[in-house]
Amino acid sequence: MPEFGTFTLLLALAASVWAAVTGTLGHRSGRRDLVESAAAGLRGALVSLTVASGVLVTLFLTRDFSVRYVAEYSDRSLELSYTIAAFWAGQNGSLLFWAWVLAATSVLAVTLHRDRHRELLPVVIVVLATTLVVFTALVAFTSNPFQRLGFTPSDGAGLNAMLRNWGQLYHPPATFLGYIGFTVPFAFAIAALVTGRLDDEWIHAVRRWVLWSWVLLGLGILLGARWAYTELGWGGYWAWDPVENVSLLPWLTATAYLHTAVLQERRGKLRVWNLVLAITTFALTVFGTFLVRSGVAASVHAFAESPAGLWLLGVIVAVVLLGTGLLVWRLPELKDRSAPIGGWTRETMLVVTNAVLVLYTLAIFWGTLFPALTNAIQGRDVTVGAPFFDRVTLPVTLALLVLFGLAPVLAWRRASAAGLTRRLAVPVAVGLLAGVVAVVLDGAANPMTSVVLSLSGFALATIVLELHHGVHAHGLRHPKDHLPAFLGVFPRNPRRYGGALVHLGVVLLIVGVALDVTYRSDERHTLTVGESAEVGRYTLTFADLDTAVTATRMSLTATLELARPGGRDAGTIETERYLYANQEQPRTHVGVRSLVREDVYVILEEVDIDAQRATFSVLLHPGVLWLWLGGGLLLLGGVVAAWPYAMRRDDAGEPDDRAPVTTGEVR
């Protein structure tokens, strides 16, 4: 069976090479049959890679430990869901998964765009097929998951305990889907440059691709943060780990693109910049893959160093050279001859937003790569840690909050001081009030947090007013039905109100993080069963200690009862320390009780079974619930903007300057 798996990989490689070659010939000769054959080549690669994936899953399910990858990432005791998820647990399987999803995405893109974008399609197919050639060759020649061991062990090494978490089921696929989705905008950008069709056609074609990829990558990042929070036991959700950083980079450039693409559609502006962002976003997804697989960065996510890293570095260089070359070639046709952007207008705010996001991307990129570069050039080990990234993030956060509050009230093309003052009055008042409340409650101990909360109030007021105006305008037709009026605004203008939801989510997320980093507390308590400890405003009682031993796993579970002031029950918390028989390090399952004001986060540190005594780390995380809610709302906003509504809607790109308040839009 593994040999059959290798055959399917080689067949997929042949089919994608065929697609790239016939696509190129079809583009040069203008022959439709060749282009059709190229599209069929992509479908052939998808069929082959689907079979390859099926073979790998079957090898896992049948526990064929003669295959190295199966023996390294599973064992007989592994549950069904994690046995299937072991597919993408290691480098070889994750690259096969990548190639398979890339093939599926390519086939979907070609099918969806074959009628509307016939001129661009041959080059799009060539770019997608060439990318597929690289990834399929990578799997077949450097990271073949079907390699045999040469002997058959009685059991496998098993999945790392850290990966036996719900996060392993959803975080990698969501992140990969997001990463891979950005290949399609890249392919269209290259097609626009090659064919010289530099108008808005490619921008329209990729709108939903960028949005869905942005949502999926955002979901992957958010799930990863939640996984880290509940599994790693250090009480955090973002560690500025190099691999976390590189997942953020394409997400940020895609966010920048979503803002400037509007400018191209409406004002014909930033045509070069949009192409640069589409190409850069793809290059950054490959950079992320490279960093994980090259051994360049020390990270909790990194796989062992492998030749795959060198291949991927080659892809990045090729993408940068190709993109730069084509842009230089087409530059005369891309020159902007319209009136420059300036003044207090929406256009200016979109450009400023773009600058903030791109500078932030550059800072994170530099901070992530600096240790590796220093090591390579000077041979010194340098660490760029959280303090650097936190210092960079603070001004970006402040700038974004100001932009969220300011940009939506500005109109396109023109600015009126009187109108601006009138529209800003309420948000500014709310912002000031929020600042005063923050200072009073905080006792002016954390002035920067008060500034963040004040600006959050300002931004929040603008966004809520924006939604209110939309609901009010829509509600005029349905005076009695508030909920249908509220829900009705989203399909009417998905970009505008989807964008408002995204901004609302970001503000909630910022508030959650600001409250948490300022006011979190950490205590240690050693308790015997039946004893209680005061933690902040809560009483925590160690109710029970349970031991469970099976053939493959040993665990100690502590149950704690949480009570609010006055003894009111606030639920129970379970935290576990466990060890798998085939692994060396015991691990901890964190116990978390999420309340509106804060999370009570308990880690079982040490246990004395005979004395029924245990030591707990208890962390109070204020505002963390808002972080997750904000993250969810952010993604929901993206879905609202990307959703293919069946009903009539005005998202065709016409500016609506008549609206009393307008928001920055997600395209």
Next chain:
Amino acid sequence: MLEVLAAFVLLVLVAWMVLQPLLGRTDRHADAEVVDAAADAEEVVDLEAMIAERRRRMAATDREVER
């Protein structure tokens, strides 16, 4: 043996997929293109007829007003 058979079937399937457009299937595609083109042309004719009809009516109205 089963694996060899499966590999052969898969090879034939993929080869058939990629070669089909070059071995006659294009006729069907060309037909579809002709139909599309015909539909487009029909639309143009309709549009032209509509414009002519509209101009005729406007001229008639103008004459009526002059009278």
